[in-house]
Amino acid sequence: MYNFEFTKPSTIDEAVAALKGDEAQALGGGQTLIPTMKQRLASPATLVSLTGIPEMQGVCRDGGTLSIGGATPHAVVAREAAAHFPGLAALARGIGDPAVRNRGTLGGSLANNDPSACYPSAVLGTGATVKTNLRSIAADDYFQGMFSTALDEGEIIISVDFPIPEKSAYAKFLQPASRFALTGAFVAKFADGVRVAITGASEDGVFRWTEAEEALSSEFSADAVRGLSVSAHGMIGDIHGTPEYRAHLVGVMTRRAVEAAA
Structure with a gap:
C-alpha cells in the first residue's frame, strides 16, 4: 500500500465537494477498491468514504x-x-x-x-x-x-x-473461490409481465433475456423456458467455464429461479 488521504464526509454535499479534488475516489465498502490498491492497479490520492452519510443508509x-x-x-x-x-x-x-x-x-x-x-x-x-x-x-x-x-x-x-414484484427469486451457480456468480439469473414477476436478468455469463455484463421474459409472461413456470437457449457467442470463457457452459447455465439458473419464485 502507499500513502493517501482519507476523508469521511457526513453529508452528500461534502462528499461531492471532496470528490472534485485531484485524483479523489469514492469509497463504499472497499471490497474491490482496497484489494485493487494493494496490487497497485489503482492509486487515488484521496479516498472519500460514503459510509458516514445518513441519507445514504x-x-x-x-x-x-x-x-x-x-x-x-x-x-x-x-x-x-x-x-x-x-x-x-x-x-x-x-x-x-x-x-x-x-x-x-x-x-x-x-x-x-x-x-x-x-x-x-x-x-x-x-x-x-x-x-x-x-x-x-x-x-x-x-x-x-x-x-x-x-x-x-x-x-x-x-x-x-x-x-416490489409479485414473485421473485435469484439463482446462481457459485464460483466457490470468489463466491461471485459463474452464472446467475434474477426473475421478477409483475402484474404486467416478467423480467429476467442474467449476470456472470456475458462479456458485456448483466443483460436481460427477452426470449425468456416473453415465455414467462405467458406462463410463469419452469416448463415455459425449458428448451429455450442463448447463444454462446459473447459469453465469458475462462478456467471456470467455457462460453458454451455459461450459455447452458443461463437456462438452468433461470429455471431454478422460476421454480423458487413460484
Whole structure:
C-alpha cells in the first residue's frame, strides 16, 4: 500500500465537494477498491468514504417501492428487506462471506458493475431506478457493459428504488473461490409481465433475456423456458467455464429461479 488521504464526509454535499479534488475516489465498502490498491492497479490520492452519510443508509418501503440507500451494507439489505422483498433479501444474503456482507455496499457494487456481481441482476431484473446526486437513471440505461455504467465522473449513487414484484427469486451457480456468480439469473414477476436478468455469463455484463421474459409472461413456470437457449457467442470463457457452459447455465439458473419464485 502507499500513502493517501482519507476523508469521511457526513453529508452528500461534502462528499461531492471532496470528490472534485485531484485524483479523489469514492469509497463504499472497499471490497474491490482496497484489494485493487494493494496490487497497485489503482492509486487515488484521496479516498472519500460514503459510509458516514445518513441519507445514504437504510431500507425503506413506500407503497410498492423499496428504497435502499447506496451506502447500505449487504447484510442490512438481507435483514431489513426480507419482510418486503424476499427475493432481493435472499440475493443479498448469498453475497460473499460475512465479512463482505457487513462491509460491501449496494452502491459500491453497482458503481463497480463487475460482470459477475449479483446486485446488477436484481436492479435490471426489476427495472429499478438508480438515484444519484444529479439525476434518476432507469436500470435499462444504467448498465453499459463490463465495468461500465452511465455514471459521470464524481457522480454518487444515493439510493436505488426497487419496484416490489409479485414473485421473485435469484439463482446462481457459485464460483466457490470468489463466491461471485459463474452464472446467475434474477426473475421478477409483475402484474404486467416478467423480467429476467442474467449476470456472470456475458462479456458485456448483466443483460436481460427477452426470449425468456416473453415465455414467462405467458406462463410463469419452469416448463415455459425449458428448451429455450442463448447463444454462446459473447459469453465469458475462462478456467471456470467455457462460453458454451455459461450459455447452458443461463437456462438452468433461470429455471431454478422460476421454480423458487413460484
